[in-house]
Amino acid sequence: MVRVPADVSELFSRDSRQIGESESILHDLPNEQSQTISLAYGDADPTCFPIAALVAGVEHILSVNPDPILNYAPPSAQLHELVATRLERRGVAVDRSRLMISHGSGHVLALLPHILVDVGDTIIVEGPSFLGAVEFFASTGATIETIPVTEHGMDLDVLEATLKRLRSAGIRPKFIYAIPTFQNPTGRLMPDHDRRRLVALAATYEVLLIDDDAYGDLHFDGSHAPSMLSYPGSEWVMHIGTFSKILAPGVRTAWAYGPDAIMRRLRQWKSDGPNGPFMTHLVARVSADGWLDRHIATLNQTYAHKYQVMRAAIDAHFPADVVTTSVEGGFFVYGYLPADLPARPLVDVAIRHGASFLPGTTCYANGQGTHEMRLAFSYQSVENITTGIARIGAAMRELRATR
């Protein structure tokens, strides 16, 4: 008998085999050059990173008592309380035992499908959405229902019809993943009455609502939309927040607040053992005594200005039939392109002109978005935003002329 040489992949679990080494949905990312002005990604503005505060914070926490910072220890209790207090300020009646400090929001977004989803289960996402999260969900073999995003965020009529249709078919979706506040990628802010209805729909259909609130503090005018945790039915809401956008993505510190049964599983499954306590103490230290509120106010001034610069550049350089979203916060503007300007060829031309954006197809799990684009105003300098938009506008005119 000739034996085929053994390979470790024979040892793979059922899930590993079923899901396969699938190509990433994120196949359409721009192939940027080093000189490209990238408006593709929602990185934070590096000039806003509080370098001095972070260095002083490290010096402080390591000089006071390095043991619980650098040995095995739980996350900072001070940070847990700071997050709880911030939620309370937004009108949430916080049960502190249901609040968890996590290693970035991606940590929780990756664990939730393992806790909730089997191969073949149905989940509901917005289209377009944050595909970093949707990729985690897809990796569990879930069937993904996509709900369009209107001017007011997720289209709740379509959502209700979808929930009704699924229920008729005997399907109870595991969760709805939504970004109601300055949605990634559209920048849309869901109004109060829609927020209330979305929570009510989740409760009526007994489906978990994952509220990814990454941009909640970044309302240019300094106000806050009501927390999804403040409406009737909030026992079906899992709120996820992060310090990535209000301090720095690199601190990898976030939080989750949700139903007790799910929080207990999150703690049980938390796949990387205890978080390093270091960053949680550092974030708590630099955020204390009102510093975080002052920093957020500065960020909102900065990002409001950068958005205005991008808005003015779009008005000056894009053809009139390219429609872009007007936003009041967050990191992104989203564009809807006319039929003769498909995003994928456009980004290739744009990169030749020295600028890039994110093609809309990378924001959908279902192949939609061929004529859509995400533009991030968060990362680049105002000069680069203006130049980048002008270059993309030039690419639009060139592509149009060659068709």
Place this chain on the structure above:
Amino acid sequence: MVRVPADVSELFSRDSRQIGESESILHDLPNEQSQTISLAYGDADPTCFPIAALVAGVEHILSVNPDPILNYAPPSAQLHELVATRLERRGVAVDRSRLMISHGSGHVLALLPHILVDVGDTIIVEGPSFLGAVEFFASTGATIETIPVTEHGMDLDVLEATLKRLRSAGIRPKFIYAIPTFQNPTGRLMPDHDRRRLVALAATYEVLLIDDDAYGDLHFDGSHAPSMLSYPGSEWVMHIGTFSKILAPGVRTAWAYGPDAIMRRLRQWKSDGPNGPFMTHLVARVSADGWLDRHIATLNQTYAHKYQVMRAAIDAHFPADVVTTSVEGGFFVYGYLPADLPARPLVDVAIRHGASFLPGTTCYANGQGTHEMRLAFSYQSVENITTGIARIGAAMRELRATR
């Protein structure tokens, strides 16, 4: 029809339901008081933390170019190369594409069972072992085979007989989890010929060998046992190393090197998205230019001395029929207790005397270890080690007198 009120736990995945909210195997942890001298846990010596180097390192990396440190970015390429070079120094022919920087070794240990194990699959662990890892494995619903640890580490005759028996029964275990170097909890160092045989057994039976090498650099005399990656059959070896013991647990930075197919899945499943690059840059910065080697030499002097202090205290204070392991490195001494000194009652008495240790049952997945104890010399000061051992010795005499 009266409907039972809906609960989010109805949404749980098959795995969540099957595994249940199981009680932790770690049910037997000492309930220490704040005045207890704990010899239970393998925390690092906080007086060895390089505070000044870490503060200077943060200042440096944030002043040079904070963008790739604090925004979304891959781990430090410099750190990847530093780890590769260190493996090469130990005689490993390193394929850099198979090396991954991870968020602590727990991150990889948690992902491996998801990649490899279905409910009902068999895995093989040492008994006693590091139950933090074994708990991750148990959470996937695996059947656990326990191989005893002798003076030379895992008993390879029992391992071979087990592999043979399982094969006869048509069972191919998914992996063998071993800590061949200064094993947690016994401190045993597997000799060269046994290391060779262990790798050969994994290859013969076509089973993955997970080499948890957390203590590999901590040989008191500064030497290195041969890497498990350096033997014939190493294509079945997954090596996991960490900066936890040689820098600080709180940096949560580790690495994994293994078969290509598994490394690709690890990257695909890496559940918390990109690691924060911050810590990887900081570890690379402080470790550069030979600093890490000098630091490890200092650590080995420190830990060798603390072990000698614990050894002398044990000889002075423990009854002669308590047998403890002699070790050449690592963090732990392991004790075998006579029939009239069961560990669980003993630790209660010891805590009344003001000291604690880890009962052996917490190091077994199968309830063994009732008359065994782990003593960590890594964390406490030399004064506390002496006092703590004296107190535990007094507890032994008291418990013996009352029986």
